Amino acid sequence: MGRPQKHDVDYFPFFAKRGKTLNILQSKYGLEGIGFFTNLLRFLALTPDHYYCMQEEHDRLNFFAEIGIQDEEKGLAMIELMVKTDWLLCPVCQSKSRTRIRTDTTLTNFPLFCPKCKQETLVNVKQLNTSIIKEPDAKAQSQ
Numbered sequence: 829m830g831r832p833q834k835h836d837v838d839y840f841p842f843f844a845k846r847g848k849t850l851n852i853l854q855s856k857y858g859l860e861g862i863g864f865f866t867n868l869l870r871f872l873a874l875t876p877d878h879y880y881c882m883q884e885e886h887d888r889l890n891f892f893a894e895i896g897i898q899d900e901e902k903g904l905a906m907i908e909l910m911v912k913t914d915w916l917l918c919p920v921c922q923s924k925s926r927t928r929i930r931t932d933t934t935l936t937n938f939p940l941f942c943p944k945c946k947q948e949t950l951v952n953v954k955q956l957n958t959s960i961i962k963e964p965d966a967k968a969q970s971q
């Protein structure tokens with residue numbers, strides 16, 4: 829996947845775009861939400877494979893120090909919110925599918941396969957809202 833070409837000004841170091849995630853973070857957490865979003869993405873941009881494991885206490889403490897937020901609970905809630913708005917969730921088990929959606933993604937009759945519960949659900953997606961067209965049938969569920 830190639831990087832989109834920048835069409836904004838050079839003095840601004842990020843891609844300027846509006847997004848539902850940013851709007852929700854800002855309305856819920858004020859500018860701290862925007863700062864969290866920016867620092868988190870900047871942090872992940874520099875980690876190997878853009879991945880960071882917070883299982884160990886010292887890794888978690890380092891993460892929140894890097895991002896610059898003291899309230900861990902608030903930080904985790906913001907991550908939860910970002911995950912919700914970025915990945916298409918399985919309507920059956922609510923796990924993250926491997927399908928990423930954008931705020932401007934529109935899907936019609938999309939066969940969404942869940943790698944966790946191994947079920948395929950027919951969905952429509954508009955403005956990050958998923959509606960189920962056809963739930964997996966009983967036969968598929970028993971497999």
Ligand SMILES: [Zn+2]
Nearest residue numbers: 918921942945
């Ligand atoms: Zn599932």
